[in-house]
Amino acid sequence: MRYDYHRLRGDFFGGVTSAIVALPVALAFGVASGLGAAAGLYSAIAVGFFAAVFGGTRSQISGPTAPMTVAMAAILTTHSATLAEAMIVVIMAGLLQIAMGALRIGRFVAYTPAVVVSGFMSGIGIIIMLIQSMPFLGLPPAAGGPIGALRAMPQALATANSTAVAIGVITLATSLLWPKRYAKLIPPPLVALVVGTAAGVLWLGGIPVIGEIPTGLPALQFTMPSPGFLVSAVQPALILAILGSVDSLLTSLVADSITGTRHEPNRELVGQGIGNIASGLIGGLPGAGATMGTVVNIRAGGSTPVSGALRAALVLGVLLGLGQYVEPIPHAVLAAILIKVGWDIIDWRMLARVHHLRREHMIVMLVTLGLTVFVDLMTGVAIGLIVAGMAHSQQLESLELDSVVSVPLLDRMFFAEHEDPAVMDWYSARVGLIALRGSFTVASAHKLVAVIGGDIKEHEVTIFDFTNVSYLDDSAAMLILQLLDVAEREETEVIVMGLSGKPAETLRTLDILQGVPRKQVVRTLDDAREVAVALLKKRGSANRKLIG
Numbered sequence: 001m002r003y004d005y006h007r008l009r010g011d012f013f014g015g016v017t018s019a020i021v022a023l024p025v026a027l028a029f030g031v032a033s034g035l036g037a038a039a040g041l042y043s044a045i046a047v048g049f050f051a052a053v054f055g056g057t058r059s060q061i062s063g064p065t066a067p068m069t070v071a072m073a074a075i076l077t078t079h080s081a082t083l084a085e086a087m088i089v090v091i092m093a094g095l096l097q098i099a100m101g102a103l104r105i106g107r108f109v110a111y112t113p114a115v116v117v118s119g120f121m122s123g124i125g126i127i128i129m130l131i132q133s134m135p136f137l138g139l140p141p142a143a144g145g146p147i148g149a150l151r152a153m154p155q156a157l158a159t160a161n162s163t164a165v166a167i168g169v170i171t172l173a174t175s176l177l178w179p180k181r182y183a184k185l186i187p188p189p190l191v192a193l194v195v196g197t198a199a200g201v202l203w204l205g206g207i208p209v210i211g212e213i214p215t216g217l218p219a220l221q222f223t224m225p226s227p228g229f230l231v232s233a234v235q236p237a238l239i240l241a242i243l244g245s246v247d248s249l250l251t252s253l254v255a256d257s258i259t260g261t262r263h264e265p266n267r268e269l270v271g272q273g274i275g276n277i278a279s280g281l282i283g284g285l286p287g288a289g290a291t292m293g294t295v296v297n298i299r300a301g302g303s304t305p306v307s308g309a310l311r312a313a314l315v316l317g318v319l320l321g322l323g324q325y326v327e328p329i330p331h332a333v334l335a336a337i338l339i340k341v342g343w344d345i346i347d348w349r350m351l352a353r354v355h356h357l358r359r360e361h362m363i364v365m366l367v368t369l370g371l372t373v374f375v376d377l378m379t380g381v382a383i384g385l386i387v388a389g390m391a392h393s394q395q396l397e398s399l400e401l402d403s404v405v406s407v408p409l410l411d412r413m414f415f416a417e418h419e420d421p422a423v424m425d426w427y428s429a430r431v432g433l434i435a436l437r438g439s440f441t442v443a444s445a446h447k448l449v450a451v452i453g454g455d456i457k458e459h460e461v462t463i464f465d466f467t468n469v470s471y472l473d474d475s476a477a478m479l480i481l482q483l484l485d486v487a488e489r490e491e492t493e494v495i496v497m498g499l500s501g502k503p504a505e506t507l508r509t510l511d512i513l514q515g516v517p518r519k520q521v522v523r524t525l526d527d528a529r530e531v532a533v534a535l536l537k538k539r540g541s542a543n544r545k546l547i548g
Contacts, residue, residue: 106265220281245269245272461536
């Protein structure tokens, strides 16, 4: 991809806009974590820069996020006695993320169903709008996140700061009404920021502003921990690593859905891990891919890692003395910009089609959305994935069972060339054929036993035909063992036919066929016929001896 002036301009506006919008958020997250406002800025710099440079999502903005802040606050109160110990947990989490990327675990998040991503996106948008409603009204953020904002809304409307509301409306109107033909030249959020701030400084006053910002470079926080603490820190570090990885990769999926590109999940985990190690070394919060910052960056024109690196450099500039130019920005201006961002994040295209979705898909999306807003982000995604998996398994069950053929083979047809009465009975069907086709997983395995188990009892010999089986997971393989146990209990002989490739490897690895004699594992139906003849003759001889 050629880097030209057009991309440079977009990255510049994306970096500047996302830096200004992220600044108060980083400060707020730092305070909320218990580490102080500066810790949020350190995270925005360290995680933001290294995740952009080494990560696998071109337009992603990383830094402190709500889930990571909540997790860090819990670590500070339950797993560490000092700041240095808390930073060791952050560093360990970064190392675990690098290991997860090296083990190529990140690619599995790419299989997240579209309805889960849609519900998560819409939930994030609603959360942003609810949380920013208080600053928009000129009031401090309500405790308790989006639920707290909803509860405080009636009183907030009665006590709103009319000046702040006026500035918020001016900012929001500017963002909405800025002509589209100029949007590529100067992004609406940046114009809205300038207009809203100018209104607050030159015309309307007496409203909350960003205020004083910490300055100066961070100091190294690393101290060698004791072996005992390292052991106790593994659990919180693992939780932090998993939380940050899922948070980042879901944000990567959101970025993909907006830009039409594809991220590299394992590389993204490595970049996030490096960023968290750097943040832990300088006393910063753990970070992850920030959905809000990423969307702001993309909407403003950011399309390459340059925008993320520039955004980190600008936040560093704030620490080094540029904060005086940011301090007068009213909170109502930032709230208005974020409300517009939240509105844009909501997946309106999917919501407009929700009544056309299959019932199970609609339930998955609405469950994910509801839990994301009313519980927390990770619970929403986790439960959404579980419900989606259950719905998918139900669909697989019917598809897989439809591809199973269980039929009796009439003696007069199957043994047409054999006149021996020990082999052929004109009116019987002593051999049954069970043909499995396609793939078989745990979704259909249990039904397989219930459906086929009865058929096995009806025959003296059952042929299991694996010729057209392309995939067999471990759960389905263990259920095949149950079918073989049914055959053994009913004294039904088993012939295994056409087993090869991955299914054969799975069955042999788990010793599923250890009870089936080698001579009864064949390649073709003709081979199976000859083995069946021998088995029926043997059974006929045994029966005659018993009668005699």
